Amino acid sequence: MPRFRCFLLTIMLALLAGLSRPAPASAQEMQYNQATLIRSLLPTVVNITAHANAAPPTASTSAAAQNQSFELKSSAGSGFICDPAGVIVTNWHVVDQAYEIFVTFSDGSRTEAKVLNAARILDIALLKVDVGHKLPAVTWGDSTKMQIGDPVLAIGNPLGIGQSVTAGIVSALNRNISDTPYDDFIQTDAPINHGNSGGPLFNLQGEVIGINTALISPTAASAGLGFAIPSDIAHRVIDRLRTYGWSRPAFLGVKIQQITPDMAVALGMAEPTGSIVAWVTDGGPAAKGGLQVGDIILRFDNEAPSDERALLRKISGSTPGAAATLTVFRDGQTIDLPVTLGEWPRMAWEERDAPTVVAQPHWNVPPDLGVQVATLTDKLAAQNEIPPHPAATKAVLVQGVAQDADAARTGIGVGDLILRVGKTEIGSPQDWMQALAAARAGGKKFVMVLLMPKSASGTDLKMPAPKWLAVRVASE
Amino acid sequence: MIAWGSRVWLPLLLALALSGAPPARAQDGQQSQVVRKVLPAVVNILAHARPDAEISTMAVSAPQESDTFEFKSSAGSGFVVDPDGTILTNWHVVAGAYEIFVTFADGTRYDAEIVNAARIVDLALLKIHPDAKLPAVVWADSDKVQIGDPVLAIGNPLGIGTSVTRGIVSALHRNISDTPYDDFIQTDAAINHGNSGGPLFNMKGEVIGVDSAIISPTAANAGLGFALPANQASFVVRQLTEFGWVRPGWLGIKIQDVTPDIAHAMHLPLVRGAVVAWVSPDGPADKAGLKIGDVILRFEEDSPADERALLRDIAGSPPGRAVTLGVVRAGHDVSLPATLAEWPKMAWEAINAPLKVAPPHWVIPTDLGIKVTTLTEQVRVEDSMPAALRGALVLDVAHGTDAARRGLTPGDVIMQVGDAAVDSDAALFRQIDAARKSGQDMAMFLVFPKNKGTSAFPSPKWIPLRLSAG
Numbered sequence: 001m002p003r004f005r006c007f008l009l010t011i012m013l014a015l016l017a018g019l020s021r022p023a024p025a026s027a028q029e030m031q032y033n034q035a036t037l038i039r040s041l042l043p044t045v046v047n048i049t050a051h052a053n054a055a056p057p058t059a060s061t062s063a064a065a066q067n068q069s070f071e072l073k074s075s076a077g078s079g080f081i082c083d084p085a086g087v088i089v090t091n092w093h094v095v096d097q098a099y100e101i102f103v104t105f106s107d108g109s110r111t112e113a114k115v116l117n118a119a120r121i122l123d124i125a126l127l128k129v130d131v132g133h134k135l136p137a138v139t140w141g142d143s144t145k146m147q148i149g150d151p152v153l154a155i156g157n158p159l160g161i162g163q164s165v166t167a168g169i170v171s172a173l174n175r176n177i178s179d180t181p182y183d184d185f186i187q188t189d190a191p192i193n194h195g196n197s198g199g200p201l202f203n204l205q206g207e208v209i210g211i212n213t214a215l216i217s218p219t220a221a222s223a224g225l226g227f228a229i230p231s232d233i234a235h236r237v238i239d240r241l242r243t244y245g246w247s248r249p250a251f252l253g254v255k256i257q258q259i260t261p262d263m264a265v266a267l268g269m270a271e272p273t274g275s276i277v278a279w280v281t282d283g284g285p286a287a288k289g290g291l292q293v294g295d296i297i298l299r300f301d302n303e304a305p306s307d308e309r310a311l312l313r314k315i316s317g318s319t320p321g322a323a324a325t326l327t328v329f330r331d332g333q334t335i336d337l338p339v340t341l342g343e344w345p346r347m348a349w350e351e352r353d354a355p356t357v358v359a360q361p362h363w364n365v366p367p368d369l370g371v372q373v374a375t376l377t378d379k380l381a382a383q384n385e386i387p388p389h390p391a392a393t394k395a396v397l398v399q400g401v402a403q404d405a406d407a408a409r410t411g412i413g414v415g416d417l418i419l420r421v422g423k424t425e426i427g428s429p430q431d432w433m434q435a436l437a438a439a440r441a442g443g444k445k446f447v448m449v450l451l452m453p454k455s456a457s458g459t460d461l462k463m464p465a466p467k468w469l470a471v472r473v474a475s476e
Numbered sequence: 477m478i479a480w481g482s483r484v485w486l487p488l489l490l491a492l493a494l495s496g497a498p499p500a501r502a503q504d505g506q507q508s509q510v511v512r513k514v515l516p517a518v519v520n521i522l523a524h525a526r527p528d529a530e531i532s533t534m535a536v537s538a539p540q541e542s543d544t545f546e547f548k549s550s551a552g553s554g555f556v557v558d559p560d561g562t563i564l565t566n567w568h569v570v571a572g573a574y575e576i577f578v579t580f581a582d583g584t585r586y587d588a589e590i591v592n593a594a595r596i597v598d599l600a601l602l603k604i605h606p607d608a609k610l611p612a613v614v615w616a617d618s619d620k621v622q623i624g625d626p627v628l629a630i631g632n633p634l635g636i637g638t639s640v641t642r643g644i645v646s647a648l649h650r651n652i653s654d655t656p657y658d659d660f661i662q663t664d665a666a667i668n669h670g671n672s673g674g675p676l677f678n679m680k681g682e683v684i685g686v687d688s689a690i691i692s693p694t695a696a697n698a699g700l701g702f703a704l705p706a707n708q709a710s711f712v713v714r715q716l717t718e719f720g721w722v723r724p725g726w727l728g729i730k731i732q733d734v735t736p737d738i739a740h741a742m743h744l745p746l747v748r749g750a751v752v753a754w755v756s757p758d759g760p761a762d763k764a765g766l767k768i769g770d771v772i773l774r775f776e777e778d779s780p781a782d783e784r785a786l787l788r789d790i791a792g793s794p795p796g797r798a799v800t801l802g803v804v805r806a807g808h809d810v811s812l813p814a815t816l817a818e819w820p821k822m823a824w825e826a827i828n829a830p831l832k833v834a835p836p837h838w839v840i841p842t843d844l845g846i847k848v849t850t851l852t853e854q855v856r857v858e859d860s861m862p863a864a865l866r867g868a869l870v871l872d873v874a875h876g877t878d879a880a881r882r883g884l885t886p887g888d889v890i891m892q893v894g895d896a897a898v899d900s901d902a903a904l905f906r907q908i909d910a911a912r913k914s915g916q917d918m919a920m921f922l923v924f925p926k927n928k929g930t931s932a933f934p935s936p937k938w939i940p941l942r943l944s945a946g
């Protein structure tokens with residue numbers, strides 16, 4: 001008997017395999033196809049660098065920012081092209097607080113991006129780039145068709161090291177990690193790290209089935225627990241942002257809570273199912289439909305949402321003006337309440353959901369760049385223990401750098417030798433000032449400064465150490 | 477648009493048609509076969525380094541007297557590149573080591589010594605003396621590796637023993653600022669400390685890289701592992717074997733990447749190439765007329781994307797080769813013919829030759845650094861020891877001694893030295909003396925550990941202890 005059952009199982013497996021897998025391919029072909037698929041996906045994914053002021057002004061107006069201190073915070077993220085005209089999807093948290101955003105494509109080209117729109121509550125932002133040609137856009141997949149165990153590929157910019165592809169499977173679906181009110185994350189074991197945020201999660205058809213958004217780990221590193229916003233939510237919200245200019249959720253006018261096992265006992269329910277109403281907005285769609293505080297919503301249009309988050313997704317995902325039927329448990333009886341969904345009051349919604357604007361910081365670029373220099377004489381070299389170097393026969397020694405100046409941020413420090421500005425050799429403070437003035441007169445924002453770093457002086461002549469820095473000479 | 481469309485869609489259709497295809501069975505079978513085939517060529521490496529060993533430019537650090545047995549033990553991986561017993565690993569696995577052990581998957585263990593190194597690319601060659609030919613790995617052409625290819629890493633993660641992990645190629649040509657020539661293959665196969673020096677295999681069982689680094693916000697794998705590509709590693713191995721040093725080509729320049737800011741300041745249309753910051757007087761570049769501020773865009777038929785790519789081109793070219801450099805100078809394209817020289821050997825070796833570390837000269841105290849007394853009835857009862865137990869009770873173990881390192885602790889009872897039972901402190905030292913006189917520099921001590929086991933289930937254990945510096 002056991003043998004027979006085993007036999008039967010084998011046959012059935014073989015049949016199933018035969019039915020669902022018409023063309024067996026060798027491992028080499030599979031490998032070839034995965035590499036080819038990935039090669040076609042890479043150009044649709046971008047790396048994002050966002051510059052924010054780590055010491056942000058208290059007020060968000062640009063006037064107030066003028067005299068505030070500035071400390072550059074550079075953060076890395078990912079994104080993907082959803083429209084060939086140059087619209088890029090990312091997470092809001094990647095570009096939150098950024099005054100300047102750069103997008104790098106898989107071919108290494110780089111361009112500046114602006115925030116086009118956002119749905120902050122869902123942690124989604126849309127960026128716009130203008131590169132003068134069409135860009136390769138992703139194809140959206142259907143996240144509702146994904147199953148636990150399906151293989152997936154994450155592409156992104158983990159820890160800012162550059163575009164990377166990682167592979168894994170769908171570990172779980174509909175995961176709640178208390179990140180948004182609508183949490184419905186796809187969980188994956190494909191390594192996802194900081195910097196992957198905003199990048200796409202692909203199925204093996206090369207369709208986007210999620211936006212990599214979060215990770216859970218006892219440390220800052222991937223622990224095999226990554227989370228992606230499912231494409232059905234993301235795609236819908238992005239469509240609305242682009243059509244209406246905001247995510248325009250439908251509005252029922254209720255505050256609800258998941259029924260917990262304890263509540264079910266207290267309410268005399270057999271099972272802890274549904275969401276209990278804690279508040280009904282006066283004059284709102286729910287109030288008009290006759291919903292009361294204490295009602296337990298069991299079904300929305302005859303579908304039973306698995307939990308509070310699922311019910312909220314059903315409501316907000318509906319079209320304002322649509323009719324719906326709420327099946328409600330009240331006083332031991334199940335009743336149907338017809339309601340007409342409204343639109344969220346836009347002002348109130350956008351206050352929490354629309355992108356916030358950050359002013360450009362003011363660059364502190366004094367006429368001398370805040371860099372005090374002196375002619376490098378033999379005496380000065382001896383005092384400062386600067387060994388002779390053939391590269392530094394004519395130079396100025398940096399004796400002071402204003403710490404709030406842009407030059408300090410660029411990397412000029414006390415003890416460095418400045419050798420040239422562009423092609424001009426610098427041998428005196430006058431040379432320095434004249435070269436900077438000439439650059440400004442020529443309309444330049446940046447100049448090339450050839451520096452002999454203090455740390456590098458005295459190294460082997462066969463291992464010469466000067467380096468070029470691009471230094472800002474104009475504040476605008 | 478049409479171009480993009482075809483590039484995106486054609487592969488997608490292919491993938492759709494074949495995506496359901498794998499008879500998983502066959503693949504798994506193939507995978508375990510590959511592992512079985514390559515496993516005998518992979519080794520675990522255990523390196524004992526002196527904590528005081530400094531990585532200096534001195535070729536040999538002076539032998540130092542040491543009265544402690546403290547040392548740093550580190551685990552790594554490696555693989556056989558020559559059947560006669562040459563093993564490749566990372567330099568950082570054996571840096572500072574005075575003794576190195578190599579263990580094969582079948583448990584065979586050999587003493588190994590460093591024969592050569594290219595420290596700047598973190599590679600070292602070890603030599604062992606096997607009785608028979610060893611199975612060596614086969615190198616893959618790492619230029620053919622593609623993002624998405626499945627890979628297997630074999631190594632000794634965290635020193636727990638030979639382990640195989642699987643992943644895909646996540647990225648190519650990765651710069652992690654580890655070497656001047658960074659061109660790493662990135663993988664999501666789990667790579668941890670201890671995997672260093674181990675091979676990364678393709679599914680044909682050929683080595684595509686040497687697992688050399690990880691990036692992680694913690695000490696653990698975060699899915700970001702990096703392997704030095706096989707073509708780079710095999711070049712270094714060949715050069716070291718043939719010439720005794722890497723013997724790279726040399727131009728005599730200091731260059732740096734064109735960053736977006738630099739491109740902006742120099743009015744360059746593309747963020748590409750390398751800008752010259754220094755030209756060595758009378759070096760090959762100087763003779764060719766290269767100037768500070770020139771931007772090098774081409775090296776022969778190659779268009780190196782950045783500083784690292786150009787440095788690889790230069791270093792990988794044979795000295796004496798005539799090359800043409802494509803340069804942008806003041807907005808104009810200039811072609812400069814140059815003849816590569818050999819890196820000044822002394823300067824190269826100063827930063828690349830292996831550093832030899834002399835083994836520490838151990839000083840062993842006459843009493844091994846232990847204080848003992850004859851075990852008494854009272855202690856036996858108090859510590860619930862078996863009534864029949866006789867021996868020398870350890871009262872103190874001097875810090876940093878061989879005895880301390882091997883786990884001897886106060887409260888332990890030494891029962892035997894070799895075959896001879898010791899029933900008192902005097903007997904213990906008589907046996908140690910006798911062993912020394914018979915020429916032994918190590919002896920076996922049977923110890924009844926404190927608070928271990930009961931009268932019914934005693935748990936004595938043997939501990940080898942060093943009697944003299946040897």
